[in-house]
Amino acid sequence: MKINKSHIVFLLITLLMSTGKIFSQEQRGSDVQPITKLFAKANFRVPFATSNPFFRETSKGIVEMSGSLNYSFIKNFYLGAGYKYTYYKLSEIKLNASPNELYDAKIQLHGFYGELSYFYPMYDNFLIEGNIQIGRETIKTSSRTCNVNGASNSKLGLFVSPNLNFYLLTEEVFSFHFSLGYNFSSNGFNPEDVCETSFSGYKPNAYLGNYGSLNVGLGIGISFVKPRNL
Numbered sequence: 277m278k279i280n281k282s283h284i285v286f287l288l289i290t291l292l293m294s295t296g297k298i299f300s301q302e303q304r305g306s307d308v309q310p311i312t313k314l315f316a317k318a319n320f321r322v323p324f325a326t327s328n329p330f331f332r333e334t335s336k337g338i339v340e341m342s343g344s345l346n347y348s349f350i351k352n353f354y355l356g357a358g359y360k361y362t363y364y365k366l367s368e369i370k371l372n373a374s375p376n377e378l379y380d381a382k383i384q385l386h387g388f389y390g391e392l393s394y395f396y397p398m399y400d401n402f403l404i405e406g407n408i409q410i411g412r413e414t415i416k417t418s419s420r421t422c423n424v425n426g427a428s429n430s431k432l433g434l435f436v437s438p439n440l441n442f443y444l445l446t447e448e449v450f451s452f453h454f455s456l457g458y459n460f461s462s463n464g465f466n467p468e469d470v471c472e473t474s475f476s477g478y479k480p481n482a483y484l485g486n487y488g489s490l491n492v493g494l495g496i497g498i499s500f501v502k503p504r505n506l
Contacts, residue, residue, distance in 0.1 A: 307447055308400055308401045308445050308446070308447055309445060309446060309447055309448055309449055309451075309499060310445065310499070311395060311403070311443070311445070311451060311497065311499050312348075312499040312500060313347060313348040314345075314346075314347055314348075314499075314500040315345075315346045315347075315348070315354065315497060315498070315499055315500065316343070316344070316345050316346070316497065316498045316500070317343070317344060317346070317441075317453075317495055317496065317497040317498070318341070318342065318343040318344075318495055318496055318497075319340070319341065319342045319343075319441075319455045319491075319493060319494075319495040320339070320340075320341055320493050320494055320495065321339075321340045321341075321342075321455055321457070321491040321492055321493025321494075321495075322337050322338075322339065322340065322491070322492055322493055323337035323339075323340045323362055323364070323459070323489040323490070323491050324337055324489055324490045324491070324492070325337060325364070325487075325488070325489050326458075326488045326489055326490055327485040327486060327487065327488035328464050328465050328483060328484065328485035328486065328487065328488070329481075329482045329483075329484075329485065330465065330475065330478050330482040330483050331364075331464075331465045331483075331485075331487070333370060334366050334367050334370045334371055334475075335364045335365070335366055335367070335383070336364065336365045336366070336367050337362075337363075337364055337489065338363040338364060338365060339361075339362070339363050340360065340361070340362040340363075340459075340489075340491050340493070341360070341361050341362075342358055342359065342360040342361070342409075343358055343359060344356045344357060344358025344359075344389075344391055345357060345358065346391065346393060352394055352395045352396070352397075353392070353393070353394055354391075354392070354393040354394075354395070354407075355390070355391070355392060355393075356390070356391040356392075356393065357388070357389070357390055357391065358388070358389055358391060358409070359386075359387070359388055359389075360385075360386075360387045360388075360389060360409070360411070360413075360437075361384070361385070361386055361387075362384070362385040362387075362459075362489070363382070363383070363384050363385075364382070364383040364384075365381065365382055365383075366379060366381035366382075366383075366470070368380075371475060371476075372476060372477070378420060379419050379420060379421070379470065379472070380419055380420040380423075381417070381418070381419040381420075381470040382417065382418050382419070383415065383416075383417050383465070383469070383470075384415070384416045384417075385413050385414070385415050385416075385435075385461070385487070386413060386414045386415075386416070387411045387412060387413035387414070387435055388411050388412060389409040389410060389411025389412075389435070389437070390409070390410055390411060391407055391408070391409045391410075392407060392408055393405055393406070393407035394406050394407070395443075400445075401444060401445040401446070402442075402443065402444060402445070403443045403445070404440065404441070404442055404443070405439075405440070405441040405442075405443065405453070406438075406439070406440055407438070407439050407441070408436070408437070408438045408439070409435075409436070409437040409438075409439065410434070410435075410436050410437075411434070411435055412432065412433070412434055412435075413432070413433050413434070413435050413461065413463075414430060414431070414432055415430065415431050415432075415433065415461075415463055415469075415487075416428075416429070416430045417429045417430075417469040417470050418470065419470035419471055419472070421470065421471040421472060422470060422471040425471060427471055429468075429469050429470070429471070431463055431469075433461055433462040433463035434461075434462040435459055435460060435461045435462065436459075436460045437457055437458065437459045437460070437491075438457060438458055439455060439456065439457030439458075439491075440455070440456050440457065441453040441454070441455045441456075441495060442454045442455075443497065449498055449499045449500075450496060450497065450498060450499075451496070451497040451498075451499070452494070452495070452496055452497075453494065453495045453496070453497065454493075454494060454495075455491070455492070455493050455494060455495045456490075456491070456492055457490075457491045458488070458489070458490055458491065459487070459488060459489045459491060460486070460488055461486050461487035461488065462486060463486055463487060464483065464484070464485055464486040464487060465483060465487065466483050467483065
């Protein structure tokens with residue numbers, strides 16, 4: 277049986293929910309710190325490119341990091357603002373680059389966003405958050421060819437990112453979560469972005485499609501304003 281990314285994601289979610297249920301049974305009645313009205317969170321995830329055939333086949337997602345500050349305006353609902361950074365490299369092996377002609381192509385996405393979240397408590401110390409982030413991003417690309425020519429490329433766009441976070445709460449102000457999300461961008465990749473006219477073995481239609489990625493990883497939350505009830 278072939279194991280793919282969807283199997284791994286399903287296994288992690290199932291494991292986390294089972295762990296939350298066990299912890300809840302063991303700690304029922306314990307003094308678990310809730311997520312309070314003012315809440316900060318950070319995610320550290322790996323992006324897996326899913327759209328633009330060329331980019332999906334050749335990119336290596338290095339990291340996607342985000343951080344936001346959120347405030348509860350109605351019970352379980354939060355509004356927030358944050359910053360997100362995503363970093364990709366193009367695989368020299370998949371581009372069939374020779375040792376003397378390495379591309380060293382890098383793509384960096386910087387984005388500021390607004391966020392709407394809803395927290396659904398499952399157990400005393402386990403809850404699920406669904407959120408959507410909408411923001412503006414700057415995409416900066418570079419390569420060895422660009423550096424030789426003294427060129428730099430940058431373009432602006434918009435992005436939308438729906439996410440699910442699965443939290444384990446503690447007796448302290450910290451909480452920990454497994455994070456799963458998707459990112460839609462209004463921009464796509466073209467060879468000109470890294471100062472190339474084309475890549476060997478790829479037809480023009482291989483570059484069609486905007487940036488899109490499945491993002492999987494872990495995160496941490498910090499609760500402020502001590503009151504026990506939101």
